[in-house]
Amino acid sequence: MIEEDFMKVIVIGCTHAGTSAVKTILSDHPEAEVKVYERNDNVSFLSCGIALYVGGVVKDPEGLFYSNPQELTAMGADVHMEHDVTDVNIAKKEITVRNLKTDESHTESYDKLVITTGSWPIIPPIDGLDLENVQLCKNYNQAQEIxxxxxxxxxxxxxxxxxxxxELVEAFANEGREVTLLDGLDRILNKYLDPEFTDILTDELVNHGVNVHLNEMVKGFYGEDGKVSKVVTSAGEYEADMVIMCVGFRPNTELVKDQVDMLPNGAILVDNYMRTSAPDVFAAGDSCAVNYNPNGGHAYIPLATNAVRMGMLVGKNIAGETLSYRGTQSTSGLHLFGYNIGSTGVNDASAGFFGLETRSVYVEDFYRPEFMPTNEKLYMKLVYEVGTHRIVGGQIMSKYDxxxxxxxxxxxxxxxxxxxxLALTDFFFQPVYDRPWNYLNILGQAAMAQEQQMAKEEQVNA
Structure with missing residues (x-):
């Protein structure tokens, strides 16, 4: 049942999810009183464009914003920039806010609370983080500093x-810098791609002059006159004029710790209407776990696409159940040294973590007929559930988009x-674009053939 439109809504944080939530609330419930508190001096920054900006592809960083406080104000929001929410008391339906410019604090109540506090870079406990030119890479101000x-x-x-x-490695390598990539794991992009893909991409990095050092844990940063000059790892030492930390993100949810249900990493759990476990408290974006379709459970996947969808759903459901979340597959894309890369769902490395029993099939093929004057190889992988044959993941890569x-x-x-x-889905055929069997059909057929072969072998061995 939908409640009356008039209500006081407080939104904490205003990047992707917060901006989307505010716009949708005001569009669907113009009588609502919406107050926004954001600790930064900007909203809606697309951090996925940082490498494009650093590498000179994007000339004007203002283009990396798709909204601003003035737009939200014009829509009817009461926007407070550079205001830090320091306490949330869900039992009393109150928050405490500090004005970062005046240092004054006040407490106010709400009818509905929206937590879109986002994420923050993981900062390992290592020496030398305070040295000059050791940089984080998340928000607009950090991008400007880099x-x-x-x-x-x-x-x-x-x-x-x-x-x-x-992406930063590629940007700096294209500028002719001496770039070293360090990672504590044995593969790059391991959350998204399996070895068949990451092996090719690692070789591509090396071919472009990048010094790739995997399975190395950073022990500390060292320098002279307060500036970083050296990185020490578990296996070596590397000279550095600048270090950029990109070791992942954690949800910013300390404000509501022990007040709403969370994953062990602090990601807030929400239902299909973006409601938390606390009445009248909603959450969206990087502060949340997504409802993950491959296993029907939860996962922490901080992506802008997830955030804007979830923010919209907050607005749609702020006054009652209106539109249900369809879940997410963690679909993402990347361009690296001419390769176009897409992935979705689980891969071989992650399937077990999500409690899935899977098999996979890997196929290399070309995207269009051999008689065409030019062509490009495709690298494809499909991950599916044993028994049901339900597709739960896929990866695809080519110089072709x-x-x-x-x-x-x-x-x-x-x-x-x-x-x-997938094997029989109706995809069009036109030689400029594909073959009589689209390459995704071929991928599905390869999985079918694999299952048929395994069934024959089981019969022989029975």
């Missing part, structure tokens, strides 16, 4: 081989479709 300092830096060390780290196919596989996962469905 951009201002980078010009005279010749030796740059990036710590962390996830998406942001890899095949990344939209990750979206197609995402739909298959969300719809609980099978390898047989």
């Amino acid at each position: 951009f201002k300092k980078k010009d005279d830096k010749k030796k740059i060390v990036v710590v962390g081989g996830g998406y942001i780290g890899i 095949c990344t939209a196919s990750a979206n197609t596989l995402s739909v298959f996962i969300q719809a609980k479709m099978t390898i047989e469905d």
Whole structure:
């Protein structure tokens, strides 16, 4: 049942999820009183564009914002920038806020609370983090700092081989810097891709002059005159004019610790209407766990796409159950040294973590007929559940832009479709674009053939 529109809503944090929530609340409930508290001096910054900005592809960083306080104010929000919420008392339905410019604090009540406090870079407990030119890479101010300092830096060390780290490595390598990539794990991009893909991409990094050092834990940063000059790891030492930390993110949820249900890492659990375990408290974005379709459980996947969807759902459901969350597959894309890469759902490395028993099939093929004057190889992998044949993950990579196919596989996962469905789905044929059997059909057929062969072998061995 939908409640009356008039209500006082407080939104804590205003990047992707917060901006989306505020816009939707005001659009659907124009009579609502919406107050926004944001500790930074900007909203809606697309951190996925930092490497494009640092590498000079994006010339004007203002283009990395898709909203601003003035727009939200014009829509009817009461926006308070550079205000830090220091306490949340859910039992009393009150928050305490500090004005960062005046240092004054006040307490106020709410009818509905929206927690869109986002995430923050994981900062390992290592020596030398306070040295100059040891940088974090998350928000607009940090991006500006990297951009201002980078010009005279010749030796740059990036710590962390996830998406942001890899994109920064490419940007600096393309500028001719001496780039070292350090990661404590044995593969780059391990959350998204299996070895068939990461082996190719690691070789590509090396071919472009990047010094790749995996299975090395950073022990500390050292320098002279307060500036970093050396990184020491478990296996070596590396000179550095600048170090950029990209070792992952953690949810910013200390404000409501022990007041709402969370994952062990602090990610808030929400239902399909973005409601937390506490009455009248909603959450969205990087502060939350997503409802993960491959296993029907929860996962912490801080992506902007997840955040804007969840923020919209907060607005749709702030006054009652209106629109249900469809869940997520963790679908993402990446461009690296000419390769176009897409992934969705689980991979071989992560399936067990999510309690899934899976098999996979890997296929290399070309995206269009051999008689075409040019062509590009495709690298594809499909992960499916044993027994049901339900598709739960996929990876695809090529110099050809095949990344939209990750979206197609995402739909298959969300719809609980099978390898047989993929093998026979009606995709168009036109030689400029594909073959009589689309490459995704071929991938599904390869999975079917694998299952048929395994069934024959079981009969022989029975």
